[in-house]
Amino acid sequence: MTTKRPAAQFDEVIHAPHRLRICALLAPVESMEFGSVRDELGVADSVLSKQLKVLTDAGYASTSKAPGATGRARTWLSLTRNGRRAFSGHLGALRELAAAAEGVPTPAEDASVPGPGVERLDGDRGDHHGQPHDPQQ
Numbered sequence: 001m002t003t004k005r006p007a008a009q010f011d012e013v014i015h016a017p018h019r020l021r022i023c024a025l026l027a028p029v030e031s032m033e034f035g036s037v038r039d040e041l042g043v044a045d046s047v048l049s050k051q052l053k054v055l056t057d058a059g060y061a062s063t064s065k066a067p068g069a070t071g072r073a074r075t076w077l078s079l080t081r082n083g084r085r086a087f088s089g090h091l092g093a094l095r096e097l098a099a100a101a102e103g104v105p106t107p108a109e110d111a112s113v114p115g116p117g118v119e120r121l122d123g124d125r126g127d128h129h130g131q132p133h134d135p136q137q
Contacts, residue, residue, distance in 0.1 A: 008092030013058045015090065018043065018051045023087040026061070026079045034063075034075040052077065060086055 014023055018041060025037055038048045055061035060083030068074040079087065099105070 008096050009086075009089040010093040010097075011086050011090040013054060013060065014087055016051070016054075018047065019055055020090075022048075022051060022055065022077075023060070023079060023083065023090075026077060027084060027087055029078075031064070031076040031078040034077055037077055055083065058086075059083070 014020055021041055022037060025040055026032055034045075034048065038045060041048060052061060052063070056063065060080055062078055062080055064076050064078075065073045066076060
């Protein structure tokens with residue numbers, strides 16, 4: 001069975017810099033200890049807590065407590081299934097934006113003919129509707 005990749009969709013909740021980095025840290029792992037995420041981001045506990053609350057309220061992240069080696073409870077962070085789906089879709093939207101900015105066609109675009117009102121870097125305005133560009137015109 002093939003897993004379908006989520007549709008590219010820009011997500012305002014995820015896009016904030018700290019939340020984007022939190023999702024990037026949590027995406028490849030099942031969970032990560034709060035202190036490790038905090039240290040990786042280089043932020044205070046309060047900053048991470050605030051950003052994590054936004055992700056949790058959106059249903060994108062969850063927390064759990066487990067006793068550490070010293071008996072002290074440690075907080076573990078993870079992305080939910082919805083969080084992983086939203087993060088993957090957001091990455092897809094960012095890839096599409098980056099490709100468009102670099103002039104790289106996406107699969108949905110026909111690279112040979114720019115749309116009306118679009119001028120390529122090579123000077124092609126795309127107003128020839130599929131006809132070869134004649135510099136004599």
